[in-house]
Amino acid sequence: IDLSKVKSIGAYAFSGDVLNVYKGQDLADTSGNEVVDADGNYVYKYYSPKFTEIDLSNATKIGADAFGFCMDLTKVTLSSLLTVIPEGAFRSCEKLEEINLGSVVKIDGYAFHKTALTALELTSAESIGDFAFLECSALTSVGFSDKINSLGEGAFAYCPTLATVTGMKFIDRLGDYSFAYTDVKEADLTEAKYIGTHAFMKEKADRTEFKLVL
Numbered sequence: 593i594d595l596s597k598v599k600s601i602g603a604y605a606f607s608g609d610v611l612n613v614y615k616g617q618d619l620a621d622t623s624g625n626e627v628v629d630a631d632g633n634y635v636y637k638y639y640s641p642k643f644t645e646i647d648l649s650n651a652t653k654i655g656a657d658a659f660g661f662c663m664d665l666t667k668v669t670l671s672s673l674l675t676v677i678p679e680g681a682f683r684s685c686e687k688l689e690e691i692n693l694g695s696v697v698k699i700d701g702y703a704f705h706k707t708a709l710t711a712l713e714l715t716s717a718e719s720i721g722d723f724a725f726l727e728c729s730a731l732t733s734v735g736f737s738d739k740i741n742s743l744g745e746g747a748f749a750y751c752p753t754l755a756t757v758t759g760m761k762f763i764d765r766l767g768d769y770s771f772a773y774t775d776v777k778e779a780d781l782t783e784a785k786y787i788g789t790h791a792f793m794k795e796k797a798d799r800t801e802f803k804l805v806l
Contacts, residue, residue, distance in 0.1 A: 608640025608661030
């Protein structure tokens with residue numbers, strides 16, 4: 593979708609939605625109970641726009657959850673003037689693989705939760721919000737510059753293939769569970785003033801040696 597002339601986009605402007613499936617909606621009976629799968633997990637239906645690419649090359653502001661649950665979205669082009677990614681802006685865009693974040697200073701909570709991003713160069717980022725990149729299962733590397741200051745709770749938690757983080761030594765504050773259940777095996781935290789609870793928590797079965805520099 594070509595939004596290259598748009599300067600500002602409001603909250604939930606193109607957001608999809610997720611709904612529980614209830615008996616009677618998709619099944620013959622009308623008991624009203626939520627549908628569960630064979631493992632006992634609730635079943636959901638997603639409703640979202642079908643576009644695959646978005647051009648935001650002139651946008652200076654987007655609202656919270658502006659593109660959340662856009663399930664077919666794969667690529668986003670941002671303006672260098674857009675410096676804040678608000679809460680949930682691209683949450684659950686499960687096919688999103690490409691977005692230029694080099695000019696972004698602040699990324700709020702859940703902004704990229706459950707996306708398909710593989711590598712991040714956050715060269716202008718100063719703060720990453722709570723659960724901003726939670727459950728990004730394809731993410732393998734993250735790069736920070738000396739501008740980075742703080743990571744919120746669970747910022748990169750449950751990113752199982754995340755193994756490489758550069759610039760970590762510049763972080764002042766690591767929130768609770770910030771890199772929990774990742775594949776990160778070493779951390780230089782020489783400038784850290786606060787390291788949250790279970791910041792690098794691993795599975796019980798993971799006996800890999802962890803190297804920490806303070």
